[in-house]
Amino acid sequence: MVEQQSSLDPIFKALADPARRTILAQLSDGPASIGDLAAPLDMSFAGTSKHVGILVSAQLVQKEKVGRRQVCSLNPKPLAEIRDWLDRYAVFWTARLDELEAAVSRYDDE
Amino acid sequence: MVEQQSSLDPIFKALADPARRTILAQLSDGPASIGDLAAPLDMSFAGTSKHVGILVSAQLVQKEKVGRRQVCSLNPKPLAEIRDWLDRYAVFWTARLDELEAAVSRYDDE
DNA sequence: CTGTTGTTCAACCATAAGGTTGAGTATCAG
DNA sequence: CTGATACTCAACCTTATGGTTGAACAACAG
Numbered sequence: 001m002v003e004q005q006s007s008l009d010p011i012f013k014a015l016a017d018p019a020r021r022t023i024l025a026q027l028s029d030g031p032a033s034i035g036d037l038a039a040p041l042d043m044s045f046a047g048t049s050k051h052v053g054i055l056v057s058a059q060l061v062q063k064e065k066v067g068r069r070q071v072c073s074l075n076p077k078p079l080a081e082i083r084d085w086l087d088r089y090a091v092f093w094t095a096r097l098d099e100l101e102a103a104v105s106r107y108d109d110e
Numbered sequence: 111m112v113e114q115q116s117s118l119d120p121i122f123k124a125l126a127d128p129a130r131r132t133i134l135a136q137l138s139d140g141p142a143s144i145g146d147l148a149a150p151l152d153m154s155f156a157g158t159s160k161h162v163g164i165l166v167s168a169q170l171v172q173k174e175k176v177g178r179r180q181v182c183s184l185n186p187k188p189l190a191e192i193r194d195w196l197d198r199y200a201v202f203w204t205a206r207l208d209e210l211e212a213a214v215s216r217y218d219d220e
Numbered sequence: 221c222t223g224t225t226g227t228t229c230a231a232c233c234a235t236a237a238g239g240t241t242g243a244g245t246a247t248c249a250g
Numbered sequence: 251c252t253g254a255t256a257c258t259c260a261a262c263c264t265t266a267t268g269g270t271t272g273a274a275c276a277a278c279a280g
Contacts, residue, residue, distance in 0.1 A: 009128055016122035017238085028199060035256065047239055049258065054237095068247040068256045079199055086196070089138060089189055127268080145226060157269055159228065164267095178226050178277040 007059075008085055011078045014058035019043065020051050027061065027074040034070050117169075118195055121188045124168035129153065130161050137171065137184040144180050 014020055023037050038048035052072055055061040060078050063070045124130055133147050148158035162182055165171035170188050173180045 008131070009126070012122060012126040013237095016119070016126045018119055019238090021118070024199075033256075034258095043238095044240065045257075046241080046259085050238080053258095065246095070257065074199075076199065079196060082192075083196055083200075086189060086193055089134075089184075089186065090193075123267095129268090143226075144228095153268090154270065155227075156229085156271080160268080163228095175227095180227065 007078070008081065010058040011060065011082060014054050014060055015082070017051070017054075019048075020055055023048075023051060023055060023072075024060065024074065027072060031071050031073040034072065037072065117188070118191065120168040121170065121192060124164050124170055125192070127161070127164075129158075130165055133158075133161060133165060133182075134170065134184065137182060141181050141183040144182065147182065 015024075019041055022041065026032055026037055026040070034045070034049050034052055037052065038045050041048055052061060052063070052070075056063055058078060059075055061072050062075050063072050065071075125134075129151055132151065136142055136147055136150070144155065144159050144162055147162065148155050151158055162171060162173070162180075165182075166173055168188060169185055171182050172185050173182050175181075
């Protein structure tokens with residue numbers, strides 16, 4: 001199993017910040033402007049704008065200008081990429097967890 | 111959908127570095143020592159040791175001292191946490207991708 | 221004991237990341 | 251036009267991150 005160079009890096013980096021995950025969570029309820037997103041974040045407007053920029057360059061979020069607002073919406077595709085990456089480990093971790101369960105039940109039987 | 115404070119942060123941060131994902135990929139083939147892991151990384155021994163330390167503190171990797179070697183092995187549990195987090199978006203993104211597909215096929219029909 | 225191997229630790233450096241503020245640009249409201 | 255709103259950008263600061271080197275230590279080999 002060898003790691004190939006891909007776009008995973010910006011996606012994982014984008015997801016590695018709690019503020020940005022909060023933004024994603026908010027957007028999963030529907031589109032929102034930068035101002036809407038900034039409100040619950042205890043952070044300046046410009047700070048939020050930066051975070052959204054990072055999410056946009058990781059292609060997790062799309063911006064569309066509507067009047068003077070930037071309406072942001074979630075783009076699910078990169079999440080599917082993460083899922084694919086995880087799936088490469090799924091078989092392995094299922095096996096390992098089964099091992100653990102088996103070990104535990106052997107322990108219980110004694 | 112609100113983000114609760116959790117252990118996701120160190121896990122995502124740990125996964126956000128390509129060297130660390132390479133280490134995980136290597137470990138998915140079976141346990142390996144720090145030296146083994148350093149070899150394909152074009153990085154110093156100590157650097158690799160640091161990366162492994164980060165993976166250990168994110169609980170993605172376990173170390174066990176065997177003689178003078180530190181044998182590292184993959185711990186699948188945190189990956190399951192990431193998967194759970196992703197699953198909260200799964201329904202949403204499936205719906206969105208269906209929308210896109212539908213849009214594309216409408217486009218094809220024209 | 222001596223030397224080599226495997227690893228960690230401390231110190232250091234360069235760059236990136238996360239945040240701020242203040243100025244500047246569109247857009248709408250009156 | 252004037253002013254408020256929604257944002258972006260540039261500059262700056264602080265701390266984290268990713269890497270290095272060199273010294274130290276523990277374990278095995280001879």
